[in-house]
Every structure is written in C-alpha cells, then in structure tokens.
Amino acid sequence: MPEKGEGVLREVDVNVPSVARIYDYALGGKDNYAVDREAYDQLEALAPSARPLAINNRRFLRRVVRVLAEDYGIRQFLDHGSGLPTQDNVHQVVQRIDPEARVVYIDNDPIVLAHGRALLEENSNTAVIQADFRDTEAIFAHPDVERLIDLSQPVAALFVSVLHCIPDSDDPAGLVRRVADRLPSGSFLVINQLIGEDPEVRERITRLMVESTQGAWGRMRERSDVRRYFEGLEILEPGLVEISTWRPDSELGPRQLTDEWIEFGGVGRKP
Numbered sequence: 001m002p003e004k005g006e007g008v009l010r011e012v013d014v015n016v017p018s019v020a021r022i023y024d025y026a027l028g029g030k031d032n033y034a035v036d037r038e039a040y041d042q043l044e045a046l047a048p049s050a051r052p053l054a055i056n057n058r059r060f061l062r063r064v065v066r067v068l069a070e071d072y073g074i075r076q077f078l079d080h081g082s083g084l085p086t087q088d089n090v091h092q093v094v095q096r097i098d099p100e101a102r103v104v105y106i107d108n109d110p111i112v113l114a115h116g117r118a119l120l121e122e123n124s125n126t127a128v129i130q131a132d133f134r135d136t137e138a139i140f141a142h143p144d145v146e147r148l149i150d151l152s153q154p155v156a157a158l159f160v161s162v163l164h165c166i167p168d169s170d171d172p173a174g175l176v177r178r179v180a181d182r183l184p185s186g187s188f189l190v191i192n193q194l195i196g197e198d199p200e201v202r203e204r205i206t207r208l209m210v211e212s213t214q215g216a217w218g219r220m221r222e223r224s225d226v227r228r229y230f231e232g233l234e235i236l237e238p239g240l241v242e243i244s245t246w247r248p249d250s251e252l253g254p255r256q257l258t259d260e261w262i263e264f265g266g267v268g269r270k271p
Contacts, residue, residue, distance in 0.1 A: 017212045019165055020083040020109040026054035031084050031115060039212040046204055047260045057192070057263050058086065060243040061160045064190050064267060065093045067247060068156050074188060075101040076155045078145070080133040080179075081162030082107050085119050090158070091126040100125060102148040106133045133162070134170055136178040154186040161263055163193040163229070167218040173228045180233070180270055188236075191229050192243050192265025194220045201260055226264050233268025240266040 017039035021032040025040050044050045068074040075098055079090050082105035091103040105116055105128040116128030127144035139145060149155060157179050163172040180189055196202045202220040209217040227240060238246065242262045 016214050018109050018111070019209075019213060019216060020081075020107060020112055023054060023161075024084040024086065026051050027058060027086055029084060029086055031111060042208055042212065043205070046208060047201070049260055053261070053263060056244045057161045060192065060246060060263070061090070061158070062088050062093050063247060063249065064160075065090050065156070065158075066097070068188055068190075068267070069094045069097045069101065072154075072188070074154055074156045076149050076153065077101075077103045077158060078139075078149065078155060078179075079103065079105045079158045079160075081159070081165065082112065082116075082128070084109075084112055085115050089119075091120070091123065095123075095125070102126065104129065104142075104145050104148055106131050106139060108132050134166065134175055136175065136182065140182055151182070151184055153184065154188070155183050156188040156190060157183060159189065159191045159193075159229075161192060161194070163191065164218050164220060165216065170218070172218070173225075173231075176229045177232075183270055185270055187270045189230075189233060189268045189270070190265075191226070191268070192263045193226060194261050195222055195226060195264045196220050196261040197222075198260075205261065220261060223264055230266070230268045232271075234271055236267040236269060238266075240264065 014033045015035060017035045021036040022040050022043070025032040025036050040050070065077065075094070077090050077094060090105070091101070094101040094103065103126045107113070107128070108130060110130060113128055113130040120126045120128060125148065127148060129139070129142050129144055131139055131142065133139065159176065166172040166175065176189060176191065196205070206217070206219040223240070230240065242264055246266060
C-alpha cells in the first residue's frame with residue numbers, strides 16, 4: 001500500500017498480484033495481468049465458489065446504493081477500496097436517480113486511478129482519488145472530497161468487501177469508527193467482508209492471499225468480528241446477513257450456495 005496521504009500516480013507493478021485486479025478478473029474484466037489470473041486460479045482451487053461470490057458482491061453493491069438513494073434520499077457516497085470500474089458503478093446507479101448525486105472513489109491501486117479518471121473525465125460530480133483508505137484524515141482533507149462531499153448532509157460510506165484486506169494490527173473496527181465520527185447524523189455505513197466458519201479454510205485462504213499480494217491483505221474473519229464494525233449504529237433490516245439475501249430484487253435472485261465462505265454484512269445508520 002502507498003504511504004499514507006500519497007496521492008500521485010505510481011507505476012503499475014505487474015509482478016505482484018493486486019486485490020483490485022484479481023477481483024476484476026473474477027468479474028470477467030480485462031484490466032488484469034498474468035500474475036493476477038494465477039493468484040485467482042489458486043484462490044479458486046481453495047474456494048470453488050470464488051467467482052459467484054464476486055458476482056453476488058457486485059450485485060449487493062448496486063442494490064444497496066439504489067436502496068439508499070431511492071428510499072433514504074442519499075446523494076453523497078464515499079466508496080472506500082472501490083476497485084476497477086466495471087458495469088454499473090456507484091455513480092452510474094445513483095446518478096440515474098439524481099444526476100446531481102456525488103461520488104468519490106478511493107483506492108490505492110494506480111491502475112484504478114488511471115482507468116477511473118478516464119471514465120470520469122466528463123463527470124464533474126464524481127472523482128477518483130489514489131489513497132490508502134485507512135488514512136481517514138488525509139481522505140477527508142483531499143480537495144476532491146472537500147469539493148464534492150457536504151458534511152452538513154448525510155453521506156453513505158461504503159466498505160464493500162475491503163475490510164478483509166486490513167490486518168488486525170491496523171484495527172479495521174477502529175477505521176470504521178473514525179469514518180463514522182466524521183459523518184453527520186443520518187449517514188450510513190455499508191460494510192461487508194469475507195467470513196468463514198471453518199478455521200482451517202480461513203487460515204488457508206488468508207495465508208494464500210497474504211503471500212500472493214506480498215502482505216496487502218488482512219484475514220478472513222468471523223461473524224462476531226463483522227458485528228463489531230456496527231457498534232453504535234442502527235442496523236437496517238434485514239440485519240447482518242449473507243449479502244445475497246440483503247433485500248434481494250426478487251425471490252428468484254441468485255444466492256450464495258456455499259459453506260466455504262460468504263460475504264457477511266449489512267447497512268448501519270448513524271443516529
């Protein structure tokens with residue numbers, strides 16, 4: 001990860017797998033390299049449901065953004081660890097509801113910055129910044145965040161499938177609290193991460209991802225860890241769940257049919 005507060009475009013390292021590019025490959029994208037595809041293949045060998053899990057995670061992101069915009073009137077989004085642009089990004093979902101809605105994407109992968117800027121060059125209500133999303137102070141002081149995010153009005157802070165990238169030593173629950181403390185009453189935090197019931201599976205996947213990304217990963221966790229992220233927040237119905245069951249568009253929608261691992265989380269509102 002970059003040094004905290006770093007905002008310049010770094011050279012893309014094609015020799016070390018990137019979480020953003022591995023996820024892009026899982027979603028069928030083309031913005032990845034051989035090392036990313038190899039890392040994904042190793043991951044899929046351990047967890048054969050990796051691709052449907054990634055697809056369901058993206059569907060959850062689109063669904064939750066639409067719900068927050070349509071049902072709760074949210075017009076400002078901070079997307080932490082946004083990853084590479086793909087079909088129906090956050091700004092595309094919310095700006096179909098209100099073209100004046102504002103979105104800031106935050107990621108530390110230089111390829112995300114390059115692709116994001118190209119995508120958004122004609123969209124004045126959206127920005128992508130290269131930053132370590134653990135550095136809350138630098139993010140909130142960033143000129144694009146100050147330009148686009150009005151902290152007198154509710155904001156949705158997204159942590160969608162990213163907190164497992166943070167080791168325990170960096171205190172992911174503390175990160176969530178720092179962001180929540182910056183946001184006004186009525187704001188929302190959307191949080192989910194990889195969890196598993198089997199300690200051996202958690203350990204094997206964690207070891208693979210830490211080694212593959214040369215330390216740019218945290219660990220798979222348990223339900224109790226995710227619940228701590230929501231302390232002090234009012235959790236929206238249906239609560240903290242496997243995310244394919246969070247307010248599905250229909251009863252026929254795809255479900256995550258696996259016991260290897262799941263994406264677990266939900267949405268909390270700041271009182």
